[in-house]
Amino acid sequence: MTELLTAAQMRAIETAAIESGEVTGLELMERAGAGVVEAIFEEWPELAGADAAGGEGGIARPAEKGGVALHPALPDSPQDICEQKKFRAVVLCGPGNNGGDGFVVARLLRQRGWEVEVFLYGDAVKMPPDAKANYERWLENAGVHRWDDNFIEDTLDECDHDLVVDAVFGTGLTRLMPDDTERTWHGFVPRVFSWHQKDRPKYVAVDIPSGICSDSGRNLEGAFPTDLTVSFHRAKIGHYLLAKGPPDGGTLWCGKVVVKDIGLKDACIADAVRLFDPTISTLTKFSDTHKYSHGHALILAGGPGRTGAARMAARGALRVGAGLVTLAVPPAAQKEVAAQVTAIMLRQVGDATALAKVLEDARFNAIGLGPALGLDEDAAALVATALEAGRATVLDADALTLLAKDAALFAKLHDKCVLTPHAGEFKRLFPDIAAKLEAVPTKGPAYSKVDATREAAKRAGCLVLFKGPDTVIAAPDGRCSINSAQYERAAPWLATAGSGDVLTGFIAGLLARGIAPQQAAETAAWLHVECALDFGPGLIAEDLPEQLPNVLRRLLSRP
Ligand SMILES: NC(=O)C1=CN([C@@H]2O[C@H](COP(=O)(O)OP(=O)(O)OC[C@H]3O[C@@H](n4cnc5c(N)ncnc54)[C@H](OP(=O)(O)O)[C@@H]3O)[C@@H](O)[C@H]2O)[C@@H](O)CC1
Numbered sequence: 295m296t297e298l299l300t301a302a303q304m305r306a307i308e309t310a311a312i313e314s315g316e317v318t319g320l321e322l323m324e325r326a327g328a329g330v331v332e333a334i335f336e337e338w339p340e341l342a343g344a345d346a347a348g349g350e351g352g353i354a355r356p357a358e359k360g361g362v363a364l365h366p367a368l369p370d371s372p373q374d375i376c377e378q379k380k381f382r383a384v385v386l387c388g389p390g391n392n393g394g395d396g397f398v399v400a401r402l403l404r405q406r407g408w409e410v411e412v413f414l415y416g417d418a419v420k421m422p423p424d425a426k427a428n429y430e431r432w433l434e435n436a437g438v439h440r441w442d443d444n445f446i447e448d449t450l451d452e453c454d455h456d457l458v459v460d461a462v463f464g465t466g467l468t469r470l471m472p473d474d475t476e477r478t479w480h481g482f483v484p485r486v487f488s489w490h491q492k493d494r495p496k497y498v499a500v501d502i503p504s505g506i507c508s509d510s511g512r513n514l515e516g517a518f519p520t521d522l523t524v525s526f527h528r529a530k531i532g533h534y535l536l537a538k539g540p541p542d543g544g545t546l547w548c549g550k551v552v553v554k555d556i557g558l559k560d561a562c563i564a565d566a567v568r569l570f571d572p573t574i575s576t577l578t579k580f581s582d583t584h585k586y587s588h589g590h591a592l593i594l595a596g597g598p599g600r601t602g603a604a605r606m607a608a609r610g611a612l613r614v615g616a617g618l619v620t621l622a623v624p625p626a627a628q629k630e631v632a633a634q635v636t637a638i639m640l641r642q643v644g645d646a647t648a649l650a651k652v653l654e655d656a657r658f659n660a661i662g663l664g665p666a667l668g669l670d671e672d673a674a675a676l677v678a679t680a681l682e683a684g685r686a687t688v689l690d691a692d693a694l695t696l697l698a699k700d701a702a703l704f705a706k707l708h709d710k711c712v713l714t715p716h717a718g719e720f721k722r723l724f725p726d727i728a729a730k731l732e733a734v735p736t737k738g739p740a741y742s743k744v745d746a747t748r749e750a751a752k753r754a755g756c757l758v759l760f761k762g763p764d765t766v767i768a769a770p771d772g773r774c775s776i777n778s779a780q781y782e783r784a785a786p787w788l789a790t791a792g793s794g795d796v797l798t799g800f801i802a803g804l805l806a807r808g809i810a811p812q813q814a815a816e817t818a819a820w821l822h823v824e825c826a827l828d829f830g831p832g833l834i835a836e837d838l839p840e841q842l843p844n845v846l847r848r849l850l851s852r853p
Pocket residue numbers: 304305307308309322323326388389390391392393394395422462463464465466467468469470471472500501502526556
């Protein structure tokens with residue numbers, strides 16, 4: 295599993311490496327800049343075509359150290375900049391070490407013969423030492439434009455650039471994007487999202503798009519969207535939490551995330567958030583004795599006309615490997631369900647008393663309930679009885695709404711429970727936490743979906759799986775992972791009616807197999823996305839369980 299870091303964790307790793315003497319900050323910055331250039335050429339090999347003919351010093355410019363004034367030898371109109379055609383880049387540098395990385399990128403591109411224009415936001419005199427060293431090194435052979443929103447906007451509009459590098463702010467973004475970057479942002483958004491515009495420049499973010507908070511993924515107003523984001527050592531949490539999309543759609547701000555090794559060692563970070571990837575051992579844990587050793591899941595169905603959700607959950611539980619699955623069905627819906635299922639068993643459960651009777655059989659070791667269960671008192675009594683049984687239990691949909699309405703019911707949650715809210719259900723269950731998440735952020739690090747899910751899990755005393763393309767799974771003790779359906783795992787067609795019901799079944803099935811709640815929820819969520827990717831667009835919820843054998847076969851044949 296890959297660790298995702300916060301800015302503070304990344305800074306601590308960097309500081310420890312520098313203090314131990316194994317590397318200097320300047321070396322790390324050089325590797326970071328080189329990593330960005332390498333990633334650019336890997337992503338767009340056609341840009342690597344330039345030879346090093348220009349070389350450093352290829353364009354003679356008087357040196358001017360220490361100042362931020364517009365360099366006297368630089369052209370002062372976009373037309374002048376555009377005069378000559380070779381590979382062209384604009385590098386936007388900020389006042390911190392992110393800007394320092396930008397100066398390295400600018401120098402390395404220039405060494406390859408590129409024409410590079412650099413704009414600096416902020417005061418060079420106040421730059422941190424490594425960034426300043428690279429700024430000064432750049433000034434030895436070239437110049438820097440002082441930040442001017444209008445000039446940048448016009449330059450980008452009028453010139454035939456191949457590349458724009460955003461090195462304005464990285465992990466050090468602490469407050470809203472400044473007003474004087476606004477026009478540049480207005481220029482970025484339509485250009486980056488006009489995907490069909492031929493020959494538009496490639497947009498690359500150093501570490502994270504400026505304006506996106508690296509701990510929360512939230513947009514501190516005016517984020518610069520990009521095609522490619524190049525981060526260092528480990529991806530940051532913010533790369534995987536979905537910021538609200540730009541005005542014209544929900545495309546991700548980061549474009550694609552590439553992580554470059556800069557020679558830092560792994561550190562043991564106790565509370566790191568992880569990007570989930572399953573271990574095969576979880577799924578191969580088939581016993582060779584009998585079906586009961588693979589557990590028996592009980593899925594509660596709703597009344598007549600509302601049994602489809604539970605049937606899909608039951609099918610999911612069976613496909614994921616529960617030894618047996620029984621649907622607990624109200625008498626009035628018995629015929630409807632019997633006509634539709636074969637491998638799944640049925641039990642009549644008319645009320646909470648009947649459920650308690652069924653659960654006297656200790657072989658029912660996992661329960662799934664909520665999808666289309668109903669919201670009346672009888673349904674609430676079923677939830678109470680299920681919780682009192684103390685089994686591994688996944689609660690979804692109506693069960694979550696019932697929990698939100700009744701504090702006494704909520705208090706019955708225990709450490710073998712898994713709650714699977716989508717954003718609306720999360721808000722019903724944890725309105726105060728959701729309000730913090732919905733509040734417009736004004737500073738970094740901003741409150742994140744990870745923070746919210748951890749807080750919810752602690753309050754509920756059980757595992758919480760907060761759904762979405764960036765599903766966050768947190769345990770009460772703070773252990774936390776993200777199951778991403780973004781970037782190369784994007785599967786927006788998974789957002790289809792009933793797909794959450796199947797997820798409930800996957801979790802219940804894995805719980806029945808004796809897998810602990812956190813591992814069961816993480817594995818189920820991962821398999822769920824994998825099934826959607828395997829099937830592709832056109833998917834409906836019923837397809838998900840049927841896709842599982844293919845996914846499992848592929849997983850089990852992994853080297
Ligand atoms: N850590 C590592 O291992 C490595 C890190 N590396 C690189 O360093 C980057 C982190 O550098 P960083 O810490 O200097 O922060 P950075 O993002 O440049 O910004 C800080 C500056 O911005 C300013 N500022 C902030 N918000 C603002 C706003 N809204 N509006 C205006 N100003 C604002 C802030 O001002 P202040 O808050 O101090 O007043 C300060 O001047 C990281 O992303 C990576 O690229 C690599 O070299 C490899 C190794």
